[in-house]
Amino acid sequence: MVSAVLDLAAGQGAAGVQEQVAVGFRPVLPGLILALPLLGAVLNGVGAFLWRERKGLATLIGPGTLLAAFAIVLLNVLGMRSVAPHAPAIVHMWTWIQSGDLRVGADLQFDRLSLLMCMIVTGVGSLIHVYSVGYMREDPGYSRYFSYLNLFVFFMLILVLGASLPMMFVGWEGVGLCSYLLIGFWYDNRAFSNAGKKAFIVNRIGDAGFLVAMFLVFTTFGTLDFAPIVERAPDTLVYGGALVTGITLLLFLGCTGKSAQIPLFVWLPDAMAGPTPVSALIHAATMVTAGVYLVARAGVLFALSPVSQAVVASVGAGTALFAATIAIQQYDIKKVLAYSTISQLGYMFVAVGVGAFTAGVFHLMTHAFFKALLFLGAGAVIHSVHHAWDHASHDDGRPRHGDPNDLRNHGGLKAFMPKTWVFMWIATLAIAGVFPFAGFFSKDEILWSAGAYGYPILWGVGLATAILTAVYMTRLMVLTFHGHNRTFGQGGGAEAARYMHEAPPVMWVPLGILAVLSLAGGWVNIPEALPLPHIGWLEGWLEPVFEPAMSVAAAHGIEAAHAAPTGGGEALWALLSTVAALVAVLLTYRALAGRRVPTEAEAVAPIGFARVLHDKWYVDELYDRLIVRPSMALWRGCWRVVDAGIIDGTVNGAGHVARLFGWVGGQLQSGRVTTYLFVFMLGAVLVLGVLA
Amino acid sequence: MSPALAGLGTTDLVALLVSAILFSIGVLGVLLRRNAIIVFMCVELMLNAVNLTLVTFSRLHGVEGQVLVFFVMAVAAAEAAVGLAIIIAMFRHYQVVDLDRYRVLKW
Amino acid sequence: MADFLFYLFAAGSILGGLLMVTRRNPVSAVVLLIAVFFFTSGMFLLLDAQYLAAINIILYAGAIMVLFLFVIMLLNLGHANWRDLRAPFGGLLAGAVVVAFLGLLAHRLIGDVAPPTAERTGGRLAAMAAQQGPVGMLAHPLFGDYVVVLEATGLLLLVAIVGTILLARRDPA
Numbered sequence: 001m002v003s004a005v006l007d008l009a010a011g012q013g014a015a016g017v018q019e020q021v022a023v024g025f026r027p028v029l030p031g032l033i034l035a036l037p038l039l040g041a042v043l044n045g046v047g048a049f050l051w052r053e054r055k056g057l058a059t060l061i062g063p064g065t066l067l068a069a070f071a072i073v074l075l076n077v078l079g080m081r082s083v084a085p086h087a088p089a090i091v092h093m094w095t096w097i098q099s100g101d102l103r104v105g106a107d108l109q110f111d112r113l114s115l116l117m118c119m120i121v122t123g124v125g126s127l128i129h130v131y132s133v134g135y136m137r138e139d140p141g142y143s144r145y146f147s148y149l150n151l152f153v154f155f156m157l158i159l160v161l162g163a164s165l166p167m168m169f170v171g172w173e174g175v176g177l178c179s180y181l182l183i184g185f186w187y188d189n190r191a192f193s194n195a196g197k198k199a200f201i202v203n204r205i206g207d208a209g210f211l212v213a214m215f216l217v218f219t220t221f222g223t224l225d226f227a228p229i230v231e232r233a234p235d236t237l238v239y240g241g242a243l244v245t246g247i248t249l250l251l252f253l254g255c256t257g258k259s260a261q262i263p264l265f266v267w268l269p270d271a272m273a274g275p276t277p278v279s280a281l282i283h284a285a286t287m288v289t290a291g292v293y294l295v296a297r298a299g300v301l302f303a304l305s306p307v308s309q310a311v312v313a314s315v316g317a318g319t320a321l322f323a324a325t326i327a328i329q330q331y332d333i334k335k336v337l338a339y340s341t342i343s344q345l346g347y348m349f350v351a352v353g354v355g356a357f358t359a360g361v362f363h364l365m366t367h368a369f370f371k372a373l374l375f376l377g378a379g380a381v382i383h384s385v386h387h388a389w390d391h392a393s394h395d396d397g398r399p400r401h402g403d404p405n406d407l408r409n410h411g412g413l414k415a416f417m418p419k420t421w422v423f424m425w426i427a428t429l430a431i432a433g434v435f436p437f438a439g440f441f442s443k444d445e446i447l448w449s450a451g452a453y454g455y456p457i458l459w460g461v462g463l464a465t466a467i468l469t470a471v472y473m474t475r476l477m478v479l480t481f482h483g484h485n486r487t488f489g490q491g492g493g494a495e496a497a498r499y500m501h502e503a504p505p506v507m508w509v510p511l512g513i514l515a516v517l518s519l520a521g522g523w524v525n526i527p528e529a530l531p532l533p534h535i536g537w538l539e540g541w542l543e544p545v546f547e548p549a550m551s552v553a554a555a556h557g558i559e560a561a562h563a564a565p566t567g568g569g570e571a572l573w574a575l576l577s578t579v580a581a582l583v584a585v586l587l588t589y590r591a592l593a594g595r596r597v598p599t600e601a602e603a604v605a606p607i608g609f610a611r612v613l614h615d616k617w618y619v620d621e622l623y624d625r626l627i628v629r630p631s632m633a634l635w636r637g638c639w640r641v642v643d644a645g646i647i648d649g650t651v652n653g654a655g656h657v658a659r660l661f662g663w664v665g666g667q668l669q670s671g672r673v674t675t676y677l678f679v680f681m682l683g684a685v686l687v688l689g690v691l692a
Numbered sequence: 693m694s695p696a697l698a699g700l701g702t703t704d705l706v707a708l709l710v711s712a713i714l715f716s717i718g719v720l721g722v723l724l725r726r727n728a729i730i731v732f733m734c735v736e737l738m739l740n741a742v743n744l745t746l747v748t749f750s751r752l753h754g755v756e757g758q759v760l761v762f763f764v765m766a767v768a769a770a771e772a773a774v775g776l777a778i779i780i781a782m783f784r785h786y787q788v789v790d791l792d793r794y795r796v797l798k799w
Numbered sequence: 800m801a802d803f804l805f806y807l808f809a810a811g812s813i814l815g816g817l818l819m820v821t822r823r824n825p826v827s828a829v830v831l832l833i834a835v836f837f838f839t840s841g842m843f844l845l846l847d848a849q850y851l852a853a854i855n856i857i858l859y860a861g862a863i864m865v866l867f868l869f870v871i872m873l874l875n876l877g878h879a880n881w882r883d884l885r886a887p888f889g890g891l892l893a894g895a896v897v898v899a900f901l902g903l904l905a906h907r908l909i910g911d912v913a914p915p916t917a918e919r920t921g922g923r924l925a926a927m928a929a930q931q932g933p934v935g936m937l938a939h940p941l942f943g944d945y946v947v948v949l950e951a952t953g954l955l956l957l958v959a960i961v962g963t964i965l966l967a968r969r970d971p972a
Contacts, residue, residue, distance in 0.1 A: 681719055737820075
């Protein structure tokens with residue numbers, strides 16, 4: 001058994017590694033990449049039951065398995081760099097489904113895109129696991145937390161490494177499950193567990209689209225593996241035809257669910273009910289990017305359907321702007337970041353929608369860095385405020401608790417949490433797209449691609465959203481770190497000084513690492529147009545993966561232009577966008593820094609248009625009226641009429657009929673002479689009528 | 693046409709019909725009344741109707757019919773006596789002659 | 800003339816029967832039943848069963864019905880006025896069955912029988928009656944071919960008497 005596991009881990013499974021080209025890339029310990037997090041999940045799960053009080057095991061295994069998995073992925077990346085294969089290496093583990101014409105193997109696909117995603121997942125994931133050791137230290141569900149988190153990474157890796165749509169779907173569903181488990185981690189709070197349910201149910205709608213798309217793909221291609229599909233798609237499918245448009249739109253429906261785009265984004269803000277590291281890992285860096293990954297993976301299919309591409313890009317842009325407008329009026333720090341995530345995901349879909357797949361993945365990567373940093377930093381702030389209140393109430397017995405997430409209860413924290421302050425400003429500048437931080441390069445590439453591929457309106461929307469992004473992020477920073485401290489009431493400086501402190505090293509070191517990445521992470525892909533050393537590392541790395549899609553686009557005359565819709569080259573517009581972002585940051589800072597902000601207790605509800613934004617454009621209420629209530633009425637009707645009435649009625653009715661028969665039979669022995677004579681007469685009638 | 697019914701005159705037919713009707717009336721009475729004594733009397737009515745039938749047929753087929761009627765009458769008398777004795781006994785027990793209350797024939 | 804009487808007696812007996820089953824008072828019912836017996840005896844007479852006609856009246860009307868009256872008086876049911884007709888559902892069902900029965904019988908009788916001869920055939924019975932007299936006509940088979948049955952009937956009557964006495968007496972307390 002152990003040797004079989006080791007064999008599997010070394011990729012020497014029953015069918016071995018199938019090499020597609022003469023120059024082969026042999027994945028290093030592929031099975032172990034998956035096995036480690038799974039093992040971690042199991043051990044931590046067992047630990048959660050058996051050694052509830054002892055946290056050492058989970059502390060060791062939780063982050064440990066992730067770091068080991070990251071190391072193995074790194075080895076694979078280095079191996080792939082030296083070999084430079086053109087086609088993916090498929091590791092066949094076992095045959096999962098063999099039914100008629102359908103053959104799905106438990107196969108892993110190692111190509112450049114999937115390895116890049118693995119790096120992000122395991123790398124950022126490791127940092128978040130380490131951070132969680134500090135953040136969740138006092139939580140009684142410590143081991144359970146790491147079990148779920150490891151399980152999540154396991155499924156996420158299946159998602160990105162899956163060699164076929166069903167394998168990816170296994171990961172897709174699995175991360176949805178873990179998201180549900182982790183959002184509702186503190187399950188005794190009804191609202192939190194409801195948020196978990198909401199996430200799962202809304203995702204299910206998208207999953208239905210994914211499933212139907214899979215069915216269509218199977219009937220079209222006879223297989224569900226990515227490699228043959230990508231190879232045969234241009235010849236099998238009609239360019240711009242209804243079939244490929246249908247398939248891609250259905251896949252995109254799944255993406256709107258998993259990656260929180262219009263119309264299925266409503267679960268993401270509610271998902272902030274989970275622990276903050278969860279929000280960082282799942283709802284910022286990894287799970288929500290699965291939709292982008294799917295579009296990138298099936299890029300050739302999308303390239304064959306210009307209608308779908310337009311839909312994807314438009315929905316992305318619309319969502320980006322929409323979410324940004326909501327973010328500027330939110331007072332919960334995590335909600336601001338949640339809507340920010342939705343908005344940035346919109347950017348990624350704009351990119352993969354217009355056909356700039358590399359730009360989309362680029363932004364996925366940089367976003368993972370700075371968004372994770374932002375969330376973890378927010379977590380540090382929340383942690384600190386929460387602790388301060390706890391300690392304070394011990395001292396004089398007065399309970400102090402408001403909402404530790406509320407921006408109105410923060411203020412002036414740069415004095416107490418300087419490292420967090422600096423790191424979060426780095427992330428803020430990155431997300432705003434200020435040169436030379438990571439976000440500048442990735443966002444700029446997206447905006448440029450939108451214009452260059454002939455979508456001027458989306459380009460304009462992207463630009464507007466970028467400005468809004470700068471505004472709401474600066475607002476967040478100012479309200480949290482600048483001005484006077486409001487944690488202990490207006491001007492509660494002295495008390496704050498006593499109780500508030502920086503996060504422990506186990507928490508701020510990962511922040512620092514992410515800050516470095518947020519600064520330098522964009523430097524892997526600097527376009528030629530800019531007067532800087534041209535680095536096309538990412539572009540080159542991913543080029544073989546997107547080559548089929550790009551060649552389809554080229555074959556149909558879609559080329560990137562070299563001038564913006566309104567004239568001017570890429571360099572000019574890059575300069576303009578970064579200057580605009582910087583100006584927005586400075587103006588917002590000036591506007592908000594000096595102002596007196598009411599605490600949560602003193603706050604009044606916003607009025608007018610601000611109210612609409614604060615209330616999220618009433619989308620949740622709309623869904624409730626349009627969908628939830630009629631559905632529940634339908635379900636209630638089904639329950640009462642069909643189940644209780646018809647089905648129970650029939651089943652009970654059968655019983656009643658049996659009793660009726662019994663009653664009739666019983667009448668034959670009633671002891672009443674009259675009844676007996678009646679039966680005589682009946683018999684006489686029978687005799688006369690039938691026999692005589 | 694069955695041989696038993698050959699040679700019937702009009703009055704004979706009428707007699708048979710009357711007998712059938714009387715019999716039915718008697719059955720109705722037994723089925724619809726709860727007073728045991730009345731039920732008994734309806735039984736006697738039924739017996740009488742049967743007698744009428746027998747007499748009618750004996751006109752055609754020989755005197756055996758009348759002999760049978762004779763015996764029917766004798767047995768009817770015996771049965772009436774015993775039945776009324778039973779009713780008296782039940783009445784002593786139940787204080788009513790309601791047939792629905794006499795359910796002792798149950799298993 | 801005979802036919803007219805016959806029809807008269809027929810109608811009378813049916814009417815009497817109908818009235819009888821619908822009386823609440825048992826005494827009224829007894830009296831109506833006696834009337835029915837008279838009518839049927841009349842019909843017996845017209846059917847060449849003279850002896851039986853007489854026995855019908857003596858035995859049925861005279862003895863059995865009197866016995867009924869005795870019992871009614873004994874149990875003090877003479878004033879019974881309680882509604883003892885059955886509930887509608889059972890009644891309708893019973894009525895339906897009886898009507899079906901009657902209909903089938905009537906259909907058999909009327910359908911199967913050849914058109915009756917206009918005159919009354921005397922049959923073999925008339926000859927015998929003329930020869931032996933109405934009583935002798937019955938007595939000869941009774942004490943001849945059926946004597947065993949006759950004696951058995953006597954035994955039956957004895958048993959009935961004993962049983963009646965046993966059943967009807969009070970328990971010696």
